[in-house]
Each structure stands twice: as C-alpha cells, then as structure tokens.
C-alpha cells in the first residue's frame with residue numbers, strides 16, 4: 153500500500169488548522185512552543201488545561217481503532233494531518249501522550265471491555281495523565297531483570313513494592329502502568345504482570361524528582377511501598393507480552409510530526425549559520441546539507457512504513473531502523489548547533505546562580521537533550537541487536553544472564 157493523502161484530507165487539514173489557530177489564542181498563547189523533551193518542566197497548569205481543551209475539541213484518541221470511548225476516530229492519513237498541523241502550530245508538548253499513545257492502544261489490544269470503558273474516556277477528555285513504570289536501577293535495556301514485585305493482600309488486591317526510575321512526568325501523572333513481578337521466585341520475563349496503579353497514594357508512593365544539570369526536572373524516581381494496583385491487564389504472569397506490545401506502539405504517526413519539528417530546528421541552525429558566517433566554512437555547509445538529505449530519507453522511510461502492514465514492517469526491523477535514524481540525526485544536529493554558535497554556546501545566562509534553576513537557550517537545549525535520544529525508547533545498541541538477531545539472523549547475543 154502506498155501512503156498518500158486523499159480528497160477529504162485537505163478539508164480535515166483546514167478544520168484542524170482553524171481549530172488550533174482559534175484555541176491557541178488567548179489563555180493558551182503563553183503555552184505556545186512549551187513542553188516536550190527537555191522542556192517538560194515548562195507551562196504546567198496551562199498545559200494541563202490544554203489537555204482538557206483538546207479533549208473537548210475531540211482531538212484525543214484519533215488513532216484508537218475503536219470509537220465510543222469519548223474519542224473521535226480518523227483515518228491514518230488524517231491522524232498524520234492532525235499531527236503535522238499540531239507541530240506546525242507549535243502547540244504545547246503533550247502531557248497526555250503516554251496515556252493516549254501508549255496505554256490506550258495497549259488496552260484496546262490486551263484489555264477487557266470493562267477496562268477500556270473505565271480508563272479510555274478520561275484519557276479522551278484530557279483529564280487523566282499516565283506515566284510509564286518500566287525502568288529500574290539495574291533494569292533498563294535489560295528490562296527482564298526488574299525486581300519490583302506485587303503480592304495479593306487479604307482482600308485480593310495487588311500491592312506493589314519496589315523502585316522505578318527515569319519515570320517521565322510521574323510528578324504530573326494520575327496513574328502509572330507498572331511492570332512488576334507477581335510470581336515469587338520467577339526469573340527474567342516469566343511471572344511478570346502489567347498493573348495499573350493510581351498515583352495518589354500518600355505514604356505508599358513517593359515521587360522524587362531527578363534534578364538535571366539545569367536545576368529543572370522532568371523525570372523521577374518512584375518508590376512503591378505496598379501501593380494498591382486497581383487492575384491487571386492481560387493475564388497474571390503474562391505481563392511481558394503486554395509490556396512489549398506497548399513498546400510497539402511507541403512510534404507511529406507521531407514520527408512524521410516529530411520530523412516537522414526537526415525540520416524547523418534545522419532551519420533555525422541554518423539561519424544562525426548563515427547569519428554568523430559559519431556557513432562559509434565548507435565542513436559546516438556540508439554537514440547542513442547532509443542533515444537535510446537525511447531528513448528527507450527519514451520522511452520516506454516513515455511514509456513507506458506507515459503505508460504497509462505494521463507486522464511486516466516490524467519483522468523487517470523498520471521501527472529499529474527509524475529509531476537509529478532519528479536518534480543519531482538529532483544528536484548530530486545538536487552538535488552542529490553548538491559548532492555554529494561557537495564559544496558563546498558554552499556560556500550560561502547572565503543571571504545564572506548555582507542555587508536556582510536556569511533556562512537553556514534553544515540551541516543549548518537541543519545539544520544537551522538530544523544526548524538522550526539514543527537512549528530512551530531502546531538505546532542504539534539495543535536497536536542494532538534487534539536488527540542483528542531478528543532481521544539478519546545473526547547468532548544471538550551472549551548475555552550470560554541465562
């Protein structure tokens with residue numbers, strides 16, 4: 153199947169564009185361009201209100217393959233249109249994306265109808281925010297070595313105990329999906345369950361922000377001490393399958409929107425290079441052109457992948473290829489941004505103090521936060537291992553972990 157926009161898509165684009173223009177005015181004007189990776193600490197209350205505004209407009213849940221949960225559905229091309237217009241309008245970074253793009257498709261694939269009725273409508277209304285409780289100290293790339301456990305109490309409820317780390321937006325989230333060991337003595341990916349845990353459990357859940365070099369914070373350590381889980385998705389002990397299914401939803405139409413943001417960043421760096429004369433340096437000019445060409449390649453890769461059968465694309469390693477392409481690309485752009493700025497890039501704001509959080513400028517933020525792009529969502533090394541083993545059929549990695 154070829155990916156292409158159809159007749160009705162242009163009208164949909166106009167509708168999306170007009171809605172965004174109207175609603176990003178007034179009380180949300182200050183939230184324009186705020187949030188997103190490296191800026192998740194920005195615009196808290198306004199971005200939360202913005203989620204509800206999106207919900208009222210019916211713009212959450214377009215990609216769910218069923219409606220009736222308070223969402224409106226849209227064809228794949230229209231989802232792309234919405235994502236593109238959203239990025240073009242510089243609308244606020246989404247607080248709700250973990251619930252909408254990760255948990256919701258997982259519930260549609262693995263949840264019961266009762267669970268869908270319970271959790272999807274508040275996500276569609278922009279009322280409930282979720283966070284992802286997978287990684288632990290000692291269990292990142294090697295997620296199967298996780299140690300957080302859950303046991304049933306006298307009332308039959310699951311009680312979660314353990315520590316998660318790097319939990320993005322846990323300080324804002326209402327609920328967390330937690331991968332925990334529910335079968336005592338089980339090993340690796342056996343005996344795990346996918347649990348849904350409300351965050352408002354004082355004394356049983358402790359969210360501690362991880363302070364970054366800038367003094368700001370967007371992810372956290374989360375400590376569970378007998379926290380109550382209100383649901384289990386999939387089968388007891390079958391959480392690995394659900395957790396891996398969820399990771400398969402991590403990217404999709406959002407890739408194309410992300411590329412619009414990337415193109416804008418590349419334009420910014422190019423403008424700065426021309427203005428400062430840095431573009432006269434043939435090495436810098438060559439790198440700018442190379443980044444432009446690579447961005448085009450990424451777009452075609454994404455369009456080709458989106459147009460086809462997702463299972464075939466996954467079997468051909470397409471998600472890993474996409475992750476390798478964009479993660480490395482974004483890092484190289486960050487490096488070039490600093491090269492273009494020269495020594496001034498290393499200087500902090502005039503009012504810098506070691507005691508107060510401070511803002512990076514756009515280029516500094518691009519450089520620093522793109523370092524994480526080759527780590528989260530599965531590091532580059534792990535993506536290469538996936539391609540090596542599952543696509544090329546190379547011998548399996550010896551982990552020594554049994």
Ligand SMILES: Cc1cc2nc3c(=O)[nH]c(=O)nc-3n(C[C@H](O)[C@H](O)[C@H](O)COP(=O)(O)OP(=O)(O)OC[C@H]3O[C@@H](n4cnc5c(N)ncnc54)[C@H](O)[C@@H]3O)c2cc1C
Pocket residue numbers: 283284285286287288290291292293294317318319320321371524527528529530531532533534537549
């Ligand atoms: C910005 C950001 C947001 C995040 N948000 C969340 C979140 O919301 N929820 C959540 O659960 N997690 C989150 N994470 C955590 C993320 O999933 C982990 O950082 C990632 O899985 C890597 O795990 P680790 O940090 O423990 O590194 P490690 O697994 O310790 O890896 C360290 C290095 O060793 C390499 N390595 C590890 N194993 C192998 C191997 N077998 N072969 C070759 N190289 C290897 C890795 O590639 C990496 O370079 C986030 C991370 C970042 C950076």
